[in-house]
Amino acid sequence: MVKQLPEIASLWIGGRLSWLEQLCLKSFADMGHHITLYSYEPIPNVPKGVHVADAEEIYPSTPMLRHVRTGSPAIHADMWRLNLLKKTDKIWVDADMYCHRPFDDPSGFVFGWEKPGLVCNAVLGLPRESETLNALLDFFKDEYAIAPWLKPWQIRELEAERDAGHPVHMTAQNWGFTGPASVTYFLQKTGEIEHARPEAAFYPVSYPDRNHMIISRFNVEERFTDETRGVHFWARRMKPRLEEKENNRPRRGSYMDRLLDKHEINPDEALIPPKVVKAKVRTPEDEALFRAKVGLAAIKSDASMDKLSRDFLVDKQFIKECRDTIVQNASKLFVPEER
Structure with a gap:
């Protein structure tokens, strides 16, 4: 009897997919997973084998929680994925997570260390009854909550602003407040951190070494182990590099270039758009x-x-x-x- 793989889900906010998202999403379908891409509006270029669904079914689009300084909807995505885990049995993946091997852990706890002391939430699977999941959802009911994992001086500073009548909203907090920092804290507090996989499981190529995946002289697969299931492409930094300096594609013979051939993704049909920079209004x-x-x-x-x-x-x-x-x-x- 063929073992049924868990369902995978992701969210996309922002129109057309680039070839990098197409590659990652299709890799799960090609590996035998049922994968669903949720969105708040139709996406015209979803790759073959990837299912689509309305993101409103999981979490409302209004208000859209964007980081005050960067404008990124990452905070909204953080809240959306927690609600996905509570409402479904699907495993969350960021749209820049590549499926190297099937995600076949039956425990329901699917996440891994990005680096010592920090669990990344680019892959996140938690059972609906998970203490961590329930603690996260409860904590973020207060959109002005002060994180207990911050340093004492940071907590004092935020408390002073709150007491002065200017509490800091989650969208104005430090980058990662609603993501890896909070997930790591509550996993450790509940003891569910024991399920964390090693760095090689989902982050075998570290953030500082991300460009090794698009340069042919590096053999990043030497860093993979039997536990490697996914490979994070760090798109927030990788995509500008590809668009601005690499003619919108990985170098010939590189790890990512070989993956494009493997999954039959044509970069010319879904180019990475130029990074949008807010116009400066100051003279x-x-x-x-x-x-x-x-x-x-x-x-x-x-x-x-x-x-x-x-x-x-x-x-x-x-x-x-x-x-x-x-x-x-x-x-x-x-x-x-x-x-």
């Missing part, structure tokens, strides 16, 4: 003043990088650059004259 003069304001705040304020990032809606690297520019310029003014 050059205003931009200089804004950078100066951010830099001075970083130097003079007692606020953390976290709070400055929330206040100015910029990432921490931008804040550091503004601060360093002011420090460097100031140091030039006080260089002692040579005698």
Whole structure:
């Protein structure tokens, strides 16, 4: 008797699929899984073998929970996947997770370490009665919840903002608040972390080494083990690299190039679109003043990088650059004259 594989599900928010999503989704169908791609609007180029369904059946589209600083719907996807696990017996996968071998664990607990201390939720299977799942759903009923896994100074800072009448919404929290950080915390708290697979199970190629999958001189399959079931492509960073520097395709002979041939995916028919960058409305003069304001705040304020990032809606690297520019310029003014 042929063993029935668990059903797989993913969510797509954003129109047409690129060839990278097509490759990943089709890999599950080709491996024998029933896979469903949910969306809030029709997708015109879903690959053969992939089923489609209305995402509203799982979690409403309104309000769409987007990260305040980046505009990413990742927070909405985090909430959506938790509700998927509660309402169905399907295993969640991100649309950039490739199926290397069947996901054949019958336990219902399907997730793995991304790196020491952090479970990634790009693959997430939890039984409906899972203590972790119920704890996550209960915790996020409060959209202004303060995470107990944060450092004490971070908690104090968020409590101060709350007590001042300005609680921080989940969409304004640090990146990953509703994803890996919360999943890891509650898995550890409930003891269900014992089901975590090793890094090689789903993340055999680490985030820092992601580009090895599109460069022919690297043989990433040497890093796979008998436990390897999936391969995460880290699309948030991989896709801009492919579109901007690699002519919209992996290099010939690379691991990902071979997969395109294996699953009969043609990149020319589903090109990765250019990364959308929000238009800057500030004039050059205003931009200089804004950078100066951010830099001075970083130097003079007692606020953390976290709070400055929330206040100015910029990432921490931008804040550091503004601060360093002011420090460097100031140091030039006080260089002692040579005698």
